[in-house]
Amino acid sequence: xxxxxxxxxxxxxxxxxxxxxxxxxxxxxxxxxxxxxxxxxxxxxxxxxxxxxxxxxxxxxxxxxxxxxxxxxxxxxxxxxxxxxxxxxxxxxxxxxxxxxxxxxxxxxxxxxxxxxxxxxxxxxxxxxxxxxxxxxxxxxxxxxxxxxxxxxxxxxxxxxxxxxxxxxxxxxxxxxxxxxxxxxxxxxx
Numbered sequence: 001x002x003x004x005x006x007x008x009x010x011x012x013x014x015x016x017x018x019x020x021x022x023x024x025x026x027x028x029x030x031x032x033x034x035x036x037x038x039x040x041x042x043x044x045x046x047x048x049x050x051x052x053x054x055x056x057x058x059x060x061x062x063x064x065x066x067x068x069x070x071x072x073x074x075x076x077x078x079x080x081x082x083x084x085x086x087x088x089x090x091x092x093x094x095x096x097x098x099x100x101x102x103x104x105x106x107x108x109x110x111x112x113x114x115x116x117x118x119x120x121x122x123x124x125x126x127x128x129x130x131x132x133x134x135x136x137x138x139x140x141x142x143x144x145x146x147x148x149x150x151x152x153x154x155x156x157x158x159x160x161x162x163x164x165x166x167x168x169x170x171x172x173x174x175x176x177x178x179x180x181x182x183x184x185x186x187x188x189x190x
Contacts, residue, residue: 004042006032011053019097020050020104047108051115054105055122057098061091062129078179084133085175088158092165092172099162127151130158157182 001009010031014023025046029036043049092099109115124147131151132139142151157178165172173181 003034003038006034007039007042007049008053011049012057015050015053015057015101016097020101023050054101058102082175082179085178089165089172089175092162093169096166099166126155130154
């Protein structure tokens with residue numbers, strides 16, 4: 001593995017351990033076994049390296065979720081949907097630093113206008129990925145209307161749930177409570 005790849009691997013580890021704001025160039029370089037100058041040489045800045053690392057972590061997470069959360073062979077969409085929420089809630093608890101880093105990324109995008117296009121692309125990919133998981137199809141097969149409706153709402157619900165799980169893990173809702181809430185919302189919308 002070259003220095004560039006080692007820096008990216010180390011940046012991912014530091015994000016998971018320390019979060020975005022608490023990770024320094026020295027932390028990353030030390031973990032990679034390279035000089036601090038290597039960060040600037042290969043990535044231009046700490047922020048550029050951390051942004052790339054975080055986007056890759058979130059992309060890897062989305063791919064893993066997509067592989068794990070496949071619909072039941074019997075077509076039981078409720079059981080599938082409940083597993084989606086169980087998996088999300090479990091992941092928020094298992095990797096809080098990763099999710100806090102994703103929140104920090106949103107904050108950074110407010111300060112770094114150059115980061116906004118990448119963040120917007122990540123949000124679009126998240127919508128598509130969520131719609132694909134729920135529709136039970138590959139991302140390239142998801143209809144645009146499903147991306148803009150199902151994917152958007154699922155991503156919004158997921159983000160809100162993430163804040164609740166991170167803010168008060170001891171009283172975070174369960175998957176069955178989330179489903180009951182979604183059903184109640186559907187009733188209101190009728």
